[in-house]
Amino acid sequence: MKRRDFLKQSAFALAGLAMLSLGCGSDKTAKADAPQPEVKQSTNEGASQAMNNNGKKILVAYFSWSGNTKAVAEEIHKQVGGDIVEIVPATPYSENYSVTVAKAKTEQEAGARPAISTKIADFEQYDTIYLGYPNWWGSMPMPVATFIDTYKMSGKKVAPFFTHGGGGVQRCMSDLEARAQGANVTDYLCLSGSSAKNSQGEITSWVKKTQN
Numbered sequence: 001m002k003r004r005d006f007l008k009q010s011a012f013a014l015a016g017l018a019m020l021s022l023g024c025g026s027d028k029t030a031k032a033d034a035p036q037p038e039v040k041q042s043t044n045e046g047a048s049q050a051m052n053n054n055g056k057k058i059l060v061a062y063f064s065w066s067g068n069t070k071a072v073a074e075e076i077h078k079q080v081g082g083d084i085v086e087i088v089p090a091t092p093y094s095e096n097y098s099v100t101v102a103k104a105k106t107e108q109e110a111g112a113r114p115a116i117s118t119k120i121a122d123f124e125q126y127d128t129i130y131l132g133y134p135n136w137w138g139s140m141p142m143p144v145a146t147f148i149d150t151y152k153m154s155g156k157k158v159a160p161f162f163t164h165g166g167g168g169v170q171r172c173m174s175d176l177e178a179r180a181q182g183a184n185v186t187d188y189l190c191l192s193g194s195s196a197k198n199s200q201g202e203i204t205s206w207v208k209k210t211q212n
Contacts, residue, residue: 057125058082061118062132063144065093065100068163068196072189073132075203076161080130080211087133089143090115107142114143116150123151130210131176132161134193138170145179154182159210161189163196186210 058080062073070086077084091114093100107114133144158180162172169190177185189206191199 056127058128058130059120059123059126060084060130060132061087061147062130063087063134063141063147064132065134065141066193068191068193069132069134069161071197072161072163072191072199072203073130075200076130076132076207079204079207082128083126085118085120087143087147088117090117104136104141108137108139112142113146113149116143116146118147120151126156128157128159128210129153130159130161132163133172135162135164135167135170135172138167139172139175148176148179152182153180156183157186157210158183159186159189161191161206163191163193165193 059082060073060077060080061084062069064070064073064086073084073086093103106112131144133140158176160173160176162169164170164172169188172190173185173188187206187209189203191202
């Protein structure tokens with residue numbers, strides 16, 4: 001992974017460091033309103049058949065800004081089958097790193113619930129949700145909180161996975177458990193951003209644990 005991409009992930013995890021310098025300015029580089037993301041089915045026949053034999057319907061849902069969490073989500077989807085969908089904010093974050101860092105902090109401090117364009121027609125059909133996101137300021141990005149509030153997890157198995165730039169899991173797991181009331185939350189998978197795209201072995205080991 002390039003040094004620049006690693007640095008993008010790093011500052012999000014340093015929530016407790018007062019010396020962290022945040023960029024200011026208008027969000028001039030934000031993309032246009034995001035299109036509604038599609039729920040995509042697995043193209044892995046073996047994984048899909050395994051899902052059918054187990055009698056469980058699986059959804060992999062993820063939020064990703066730099067692409068690291070997306071890479072992990074796609075590998076999980078490849079292994080477990082089912083459907084996959086990206087959690088996309090209705091107003092995308094800026095591609096400017098400093099602007100996004102500052103906005104993420106402001107949203108978390110305000111307990112914001114940014115609108116998301118992700119729509120799932122029949123969420124009730126899913127038994128297991130693989131839910132992934134990066135560590136932003138020690139916890140989940142606020143669009144993920146919107147997703148959890150919108151699509152109730154009660155009675156479902158939730159298998160969480162996180163990426164980080166040096167801060168580890170911090171409150172990513174505890175905040176999820178607090179928000180996903182009534183869900184059966186499995187042990188988590190936590191990967192550094194620098195290893196996210198080359199962690200097939202770790203992902204495989206974790207997936208097997210979630211299927212017990």
